[in-house]
Amino acid sequence: MDECHHGAAQTVEDVIGAAKARYVYGLTATPKREDGLEKKVFMQFGPIRFRYTAKERAQKQGIAHYVYPRFTRLVSPIDLKITEANRGSIFDMNTYETVYEKDLLEANKDIVISSPGLNQSKVNAFIRLIKQRQESGVKLTIVTLDPEGYPEEKIEDTRLLVRLLRDNAINVHLKEHMHEHFAIIDDEIVWYGSMNLLSRAKADDNLMRVKNKEAAIELFEITFG
Structure with a gap:
């Protein structure tokens, strides 16, 4: 699921709960929510497995x-x-x-x-x-x-x-x-x-x-x- 920080919403929770997939992956640029509900997101998708920051991407690209x-x-x-x-x-x-x-x-x-x-x-x-x-x-x-x-x-x-x-x-x-x-x-x-x-x-x-x-x-x- 892209933009998985929305996973705290009830609608997303219902959809993920109904999914029959063996693995569920989430992508987001903002895992930390201002309302503190990121715990619900981690309950839906599990812990963060990989991070790639904008700064790392810029360094790899070598473009100012x-x-x-x-x-x-x-x-x-x-x-x-x-x-x-x-x-x-x-x-x-x-x-x-x-x-x-x-x-x-x-x-x-x-x-x-x-x-x-x-x-x-x-x-x-x-x-x-x-x-x-x-x-x-x-x-x-x-x-x-x-x-x-x-x-x-x-x-x-x-x-x-x-x-x-x-x-x-x-x-x-x-x-x-x-x-x-x-x-x-x-x-x-x-x-x-x-x-x-x-x-x-x-x-x-x-x-x-x-x-x-x-x-x-x-x-x-x-x-x-």
């Missing part, structure tokens, strides 16, 4: 890869102003942290982070890191999934993390559904990709960094309307 950001509105390529410096700014879980934290610590006005997931260690580290910028007047906003939408065993822990952020004077905007992973610093520096910036990163997660006000405006429109 460049990412040019596009969101929902049509933006002139001239207005986007992607420079040579921006064009190569692609990071993975092992390379982004130093540059990302430097951007956070140099913020002068505001920081907006959209991270569907939260975990204790990342939230605590963020609060410690950003304390000095807060004291200098930088406004912080976190967009994340409403804890009430989590699996029952994760609801209370996520509520406590939301409360911890708010207790540290961070504005938290809860959403019932969301998929965007990004950070916007001073309405101009944009980090965008597949990584939960306040939760666990995965080996195949990537982030791009661009300095572009138009891209920031588009993400604000997607997130806040």
Whole structure:
């Protein structure tokens, strides 16, 4: 089954249960689900037998890869102003942290982070890191999934993390559904990709960094309307 991360759905469960095949294989680029229901997927298909990341594929192909950001509105390529410096700014879980934290610590006005997931260690580290910028007047906003939408065993822990952020004077905007992973610093520096910036990163997660006000405006429109 392709896109087998949908195996947590009742319809898929019924179909797989009715299949008479001796072996059932699943393919997916996203075995980890934001709602925590990947356990049901593993019950349907068994454990992961083989991984092949986009980074490994790119290395094997030997072809340079460049990412040019596009969101929902049509933006002139001239207005986007992607420079040579921006064009190569692609990071993975092992390379982004130093540059990302430097951007956070140099913020002068505001920081907006959209991270569907939260975990204790990342939230605590963020609060410690950003304390000095807060004291200098930088406004912080976190967009994340409403804890009430989590699996029952994760609801209370996520509520406590939301409360911890708010207790540290961070504005938290809860959403019932969301998929965007990004950070916007001073309405101009944009980090965008597949990584939960306040939760666990995965080996195949990537982030791009661009300095572009138009891209920031588009993400604000997607997130806040």
